[in-house]
Amino acid sequence: MSDIATVRRRRVRSTGLLIGVAIVGGYLLAALFAPWIAPAGPHELNVADALARPSAEHPLGTDDLGRDVLSRLLYAARVDLALGVAAAVTAYVLGTMVGLVSGYAGGWLDLVLTRVMDVVQTMPVIVTIMILLLVIGRGPVGIVVALALAGWVGYARLARGTVLAARNLDYVAAARLAGLGHRRVLLRHVLPNVWTHGVVFLASDIVASVGAIATMGYLGIGLEVSAPEWGRMISAGQAFLATNWWLSVAPGLAIVVLGLGLALVSDGLTDRLTDRLGR
Amino acid sequence: MRVRDLTVTLRTAQGDLRAAEHVAFDLPAGQALGLVGESGAGKSTVLRALLGLLPRDATVTGSVRLGGRELIGLPDRELARLRGGRVALISQNPATALDPIRRVGGQIAERPMALFGWSRAKARDRAIELLRLMEIADPEQVAGRYPFQLSGGIRQRVLIATALACEPAVLLCDEPTSALDVATQERVLGLLGTTGAALVLVSHDLAVVGRLCGSVLVMYAGRVVERGPVDEVFADPRHPYTRALLGSLPVPGEPPDRFRPPSGCRFRTGCALAEQRCASLPYRLIPAGPRRDTACVHATAPLPGVPLTRAVRRTSGASAGPPVLEVRGLVMEFPGAPTGRPFARRPGPRVLDRIDLHLDRAEILGLVGESGCGKSTLAGCIVGLHRPTGGEVLVAGRPMPRHRGAGDRRRIQLVFQDPASALNPARRIDGMLAELLLVHGLAPRHEVRPRSVELLRSVGLDTSVLGAYPRALSVGQQQRVSLARALALEPAAIIADEIVSALDVPIRASVLDLLVELRARLGVAILFISHDLAVVRQLCDRVAVMHRGRIVELDRVDAVFARPRHPHTRRLLAAIPTLPSTPADE
Numbered sequence: 001m002s003d004i005a006t007v008r009r010r011r012v013r014s015t016g017l018l019i020g021v022a023i024v025g026g027y028l029l030a031a032l033f034a035p036w037i038a039p040a041g042p043h044e045l046n047v048a049d050a051l052a053r054p055s056a057e058h059p060l061g062t063d064d065l066g067r068d069v070l071s072r073l074l075y076a077a078r079v080d081l082a083l084g085v086a087a088a089v090t091a092y093v094l095g096t097m098v099g100l101v102s103g104y105a106g107g108w109l110d111l112v113l114t115r116v117m118d119v120v121q122t123m124p125v126i127v128t129i130m131i132l133l134l135v136i137g138r139g140p141v142g143i144v145v146a147l148a149l150a151g152w153v154g155y156a157r158l159a160r161g162t163v164l165a166a167r168n169l170d171y172v173a174a175a176r177l178a179g180l181g182h183r184r185v186l187l188r189h190v191l192p193n194v195w196t197h198g199v200v201f202l203a204s205d206i207v208a209s210v211g212a213i214a215t216m217g218y219l220g221i222g223l224e225v226s227a228p229e230w231g232r233m234i235s236a237g238q239a240f241l242a243t244n245w246w247l248s249v250a251p252g253l254a255i256v257v258l259g260l261g262l263a264l265v266s267d268g269l270t271d272r273l274t275d276r277l278g279r
Numbered sequence: 280m281r282v283r284d285l286t287v288t289l290r291t292a293q294g295d296l297r298a299a300e301h302v303a304f305d306l307p308a309g310q311a312l313g314l315v316g317e318s319g320a321g322k323s324t325v326l327r328a329l330l331g332l333l334p335r336d337a338t339v340t341g342s343v344r345l346g347g348r349e350l351i352g353l354p355d356r357e358l359a360r361l362r363g364g365r366v367a368l369i370s371q372n373p374a375t376a377l378d379p380i381r382r383v384g385g386q387i388a389e390r391p392m393a394l395f396g397w398s399r400a401k402a403r404d405r406a407i408e409l410l411r412l413m414e415i416a417d418p419e420q421v422a423g424r425y426p427f428q429l430s431g432g433i434r435q436r437v438l439i440a441t442a443l444a445c446e447p448a449v450l451l452c453d454e455p456t457s458a459l460d461v462a463t464q465e466r467v468l469g470l471l472g473t474t475g476a477a478l479v480l481v482s483h484d485l486a487v488v489g490r491l492c493g494s495v496l497v498m499y500a501g502r503v504v505e506r507g508p509v510d511e512v513f514a515d516p517r518h519p520y521t522r523a524l525l526g527s528l529p530v531p532g533e534p535p536d537r538f539r540p541p542s543g544c545r546f547r548t549g550c551a552l553a554e555q556r557c558a559s560l561p562y563r564l565i566p567a568g569p570r571r572d573t574a575c576v577h578a579t580a581p582l583p584g585v586p587l588t589r590a591v592r593r594t595s596g597a598s599a600g601p602p603v604l605e606v607r608g609l610v611m612e613f614p615g616a617p618t619g620r621p622f623a624r625r626p627g628p629r630v631l632d633r634i635d636l637h638l639d640r641a642e643i644l645g646l647v648g649e650s651g652c653g654k655s656t657l658a659g660c661i662v663g664l665h666r667p668t669g670g671e672v673l674v675a676g677r678p679m680p681r682h683r684g685a686g687d688r689r690r691i692q693l694v695f696q697d698p699a700s701a702l703n704p705a706r707r708i709d710g711m712l713a714e715l716l717l718v719h720g721l722a723p724r725h726e727v728r729p730r731s732v733e734l735l736r737s738v739g740l741d742t743s744v745l746g747a748y749p750r751a752l753s754v755g756q757q758q759r760v761s762l763a764r765a766l767a768l769e770p771a772a773i774i775a776d777e778i779v780s781a782l783d784v785p786i787r788a789s790v791l792d793l794l795v796e797l798r799a800r801l802g803v804a805i806l807f808i809s810h811d812l813a814v815v816r817q818l819c820d821r822v823a824v825m826h827r828g829r830i831v832e833l834d835r836v837d838a839v840f841a842r843p844r845h846p847h848t849r850r851l852l853a854a855i856p857t858l859p860s861t862p863a864d865e
Contacts (some may be wrong), residue, residue, distance in 0.1 A: 170701035174761075177662055177693055178715050178768060179685030188714070192705035 017268025023261025031077040038071035042228040051244055060250050063236060073250055075228040080255075083140060084210035087147035091209075092202045094148060095155025096195060102156065103163030104186050114160075117153045125150050129212065130221055143222055147209055154205070155198050162194045196273040203266035207259040214255055230255055280306040280329075280449050280477060285341035287321075287328050296538060298324040298337070300501050301562070304494075308448065311478035313488030313509060315524065316498035317783035322481040325498075326451050329479070330366055331358040346448065363390045367442035367476075371454040376438055377426040383437045384410075384422025390444045409440040413470055435467050443474055450476040456487060483783065485525065489513055494570075497521045500545040502562060507571025517573040519550045524784055544574065552577050601676045602637035603804045604661070604691065604772040609634040609670035611653075611660055611828075630656050631667070632828045638772055638804040643794065645815035645836065646808045647851065648825035654808050657825070658774045661806070662693045674771055689719055692765035696777040698757035702749035708735075708760055709745040715767045734763045737800075739793060755786035762793065772804040779814065791818055812851060816840055824848045
């Protein structure tokens with residue numbers, strides 16, 4: 001009977017997944033084709049035309065340096081998406097591997113790794129990132145590494161928990177009893193049942209990464225000041241909220257809508273993947 | 280209650296599914312009706328349809344009349360008033376059916392307060408009275424407890440009390456006792472018999488139905504295949520499926536595809552009596568006696584005495600040569616409490632105490648005992664899941680090293696109780712078998728597929744299984760795949776740990792047949808662990824009886840069952856649950 005409820009729910013959810021994919025796809029297209037669809041370059045200055053109101057020429061107006069806001073918004077999608085995805089995926093791979101080993105090995109190794117996770121988790125995220133950025137150096141690589149090092153713990157805990165549950169299931173024992181080695185059991189038998197949980201989390205984590213990058217941009221600790229980036233754009237537009245509110249609101253909306261899209265994808269994926277594994 | 284032509288159609292992603300078809304029965308006041316059949320036969324669907332509890336995607340047609348009032352098509356509000364009032368449901372699992380964060384007294388009192396507008400005090404008195412009726416020793420105190428503070432048996436009785444709170448005319452019970460141990464089951468059944476309400480009892484346990492019900496409805500693949508008074512149906516089943524359920528006729532294979540059911544009789548593909556006409560005659564119930572009907576065309580007379588018991592019984596048993604598996608003086612102690620000094624522990628409880636046994640080629644040795652006696656620990660020690668504290672395990676005369684390599688592990692294979700958890704949900708069957716064959720070099724790459732097909736054939740499955748994920752298979756098929764996986768490694772011995780206890784009776788019989796056949800054809804030795812003595816008696820050559828970590832008796836099956844020497848064995852034998860006698864037993 002619950003099968004039927006599931007079918008119906010899945011139908012509703014598929015629509016959500018479709019909308020989510022459309023939104024995220026739109027962002028990807030915008031990022032990919034920014035040079036062709038943007039009315040102007042992201043760094044084209046025109047001080048004479050600063051703080052223009054929206055018009056046919058500048059659909060979202062211009063900022064205080066006369067740069068076209070829509071163009072910067074589109075170019076920023078490249079920066080934010082690329083960094084956000086790279087950071088989240090790095091954290092996912094790192095975290096899942098650590099969690100896998102930790103949960104499967106058990107014993108002292110598990111103890112050490114779990115304590116490391118605890119320590120990393122107790123450090124305030126933004127402070128961690130600021131320190132890491134100081135050590136690694138600002139710039140795209142620094143940002144990705146810093147975010148991944150701050151964000152892998154969630155994945156590690158998730159993977160570890162799933163492995164702990166799976167380790168007690170008979171199929172892991174069966175694989176060991178069949179004479180298969182630990183590495184094979186871990187990668188071919190346990191991992192296929194574990195990675196999907198992280199992927200679901202990953203979709204929503206990309207939003208968090210984008211948010212973190214924007215925060216760094218807002219605080220002025222991320223990329224260079226002139227780089228087109230949503231967070232920078234929000235903070236730069238802050239001074240003109242009373243007169244030209246769209247300067248901050250447009251990039252803010254860009255982040256919110258992307259978040260919505262990714263959340264829908266994440267939800268849809270949950271259903272798809274749990275269905276695949278029949279759980 | 281009067282049910283006519285009740286048909287339930289479920290809309291699913293794969294198409295429409297007739298979960299129940301043309302079900303009809305009468306239930307006079309105060310009588311009890313049993314609904315039996317294997318899982319998926321449609322028993323629970325019928326029960327829920329009676330209450331209008333099916334999801335909206337289900338279409339229910341036909342007629343359910345309760346005291347002259349038609350229930351099908353009644354608006355939700357009216358149905359809601361009936362539920363818990365005139366008709367009440369007792370579900371399978373009292374742990375989930377009770378609200379965990381409310382005191383049980385309040386839960387019992389809730390319905391009369393809502394339906395009859397009783398005051399809190401009056402409803403509370405009624406709740407305590409009901410609990411007393413349920414033979415609960417201290418009802419006032421129990422009423423103030425939360426469900427998790429109560430044992431399973433008490434919880435089930437509380438659940439019955441909630442169902443009885445509004446004095447229902449009809450009580451629907453879905454496997455009311457299957458979560459309980461035998462002794463508690465007895466008491467609960469006794470209580471159900473004294474409620475005065477008419478009962479509809481869904482159960483896969485025929486002994487329960489036989490005890491409690493006056494008449495019985497046997498369902499197969501959504502249809503009623505036989506109905507009549509319990510004693511007549513059980514003593515002289517007039518449908519081959521009923522007979523299979525009673526455990527006296529093997530049923531090869533699986534239930535039919537429910538989305539595209541075969542024409543005519545749905546049971547014919549597995550039926551020993553099937554004829555040409557079985558495929559063409561439409562489904563209808565034929566009178567088979569003054570108060571009974573059957574859907575089988577053969578049933579106007581008692582069924583002929585065709586192969587009622589399995590043809591393959593034990594072969595000669597022990598053969599010459601050294602035992603394929605030997606266990607010598609095996610001892611297992613669990614780590615005890617810490618002594619306070621680091622890394623030092625007191626000696627722990629001894630779970631296995633000097634176990635000696637051996638398995639000859641092509642022999643099936645039964646291992647029986649109550650739960651907790653150490654059967655599964657012994658299995659774990661033999662296959663190498665646990666490291667025993669002392670003693671040794673020898674395969675073909677050679678002691679197993681303390682750290683077993685891949686080649687050592689391969690020689691003894693374990694088949695698990697629950698096939699659903701023993702098969703990796705993320706891996707297809709072909710990949711699973713191929714990996715084992717390749718890793719151990721048991722087949723060159725181009726031989727992998729033909730060998731996999733051969734393995735599946737040997738456990739009675741066809742090639743379509745190769746591309747499937749475990750969840751796409753039925754439990755019976757999954758357990759066969761588990762066996763195929765063990766056989767793929769060409770083991771000297773297979774340890775079968777309660778491998779049929781998760782299966783329905785007919786499928787159970789077919790898996791047991793398979794074991795006998797594999798032993799005869801491949802010469803594989805099997806250690807068959809079970810708490811079911813009836814199965815052991817039927818299957819095994821010798822039997823070992825375990826009690827508190829020791830083997831207290833080990834002898835040929837006939838000898839042990841005829842002249843049990845150890846008092847514990849006698850106790851076990853006395854506790855074999857008895858089914859109503861069936862003609863095949865004679």
